Amino acid sequence: MxxxxxxxxxxxxxxxxxxxxxxxxxxxxxxxxxxxxxxxxxxKTVKKPETRNDWKAVLNWPELCDEGVSHISSFFVGVDVYPWFEERQLVSVVCTTGAYNRGLMFFLETEKNSGQYSLLSFPQFIAADDASGNVETTISGDLTKAPFYQFDQPLLWGSLRSDMSNFTITNNNRYRGLGGCGVLTSYQITDNKVQVSALKIKKDCDETNLPFSEWPKIAESVFSTWPKVILKERG
The missing domain is CATH 1.20.5 (Single alpha-helices involved in coiled-coils or other helix-helix interfaces)
Known part of the structure; x- marks a missing residue:
């Protein structure tokens, strides 16, 4: 068998x-x-610009964005790219530098892989006493009755927080190098328009160095009533 x-x-x-x-x-x-x-x-991947001039040819930023960094090395690029919603790209460009803040411009890709970008403009806030002599035009409101004014411009001045979670841009306009006081603004982009999603302000630069979580929060019902102005261009 x-x-x-x-x-x-x-x-x-x-x-x-x-x-x-x-x-x-x-x-x-x-x-x-x-x-x-x-x-x-x-x-195969799409080749991205490598030099600052290459990026400028793509984004077409104004000459103002180069004047503030002309003293830096010719190898300076000053461009960061972030993945954004709908698989688009958000590009930040350093336009000017200060002791502890920087001026940035942001460009949002119009659609995925389009290679076309739109310059964003940011609503921002300035203390009334800091704005003294710098107001070009008053759009609305009484300048004598508010502690802060609203203004809108592409150049975002401050210290950008690295956390871009939830597609949120958080900027800290520090009043001093050690921090502890300033204007902390969080932004989100809706229908390609930048909107304030949260605002905290600690104006007094006293010895109390409070963490951001303990800064006074300003409600939209409050800051939306502040005067809107156009500031003079920096000379």
Whole structure:
């Protein structure tokens, strides 16, 4: 009985081998050239600008954005790219530098992989006494009855927080190098328009160095009533 079983196995094995070889012959194997082409498609990425001039050609920022960094090395780029909603890109450009704050401009890609960008403008806040002599035009409100004014411009002045979670831009306009006082504004972009999502202000630069979580929060119902102005351009 055992001998009969062995003979059946020996008989069937050549048949299986023959069928396997026939099936393999009918399946078209990709050529080496095809594999290389497929690999190149998978690994191919869009080449991004490398130098500051390359980025400027894409974003077309105003000359003002170069004047404040002209003293820095010619190798300076000053451009950061963040992944944003709808798989678009948000690009920040350093336009000017100060002792502990920087001036940035932001450009949002119009749609995924479009390579086209729109310059964003940010609602910002300035203390009434700091704005003295710097107001070009009053759009609305009484300048004598508010501690702060609202203004809107592309140049965002402050110290950008690195946390961009929830597609939120948080900027700290520090009043001193150690921090502890200033204007902390969080922004979100809705329908390609920048809106204030949270505002905290600690005007007094006393010895109490409170963490951001303990800064006074300003409700929208309050800051929306502050006068809106246009500031004079920096000379």
């Amino acid at each position: 055992l001998n009969k079983h062995i003979s059946n196995v020996l008989l069937v094995s050549p048949i299986l081998l023959l069928l396997s070889s026939c099936y393999a012959a009918t399946v078209k194997q990709p050529s080496e050239k095809s594999l290389k082409e497929r690999s190149s498609v998978i690994t």
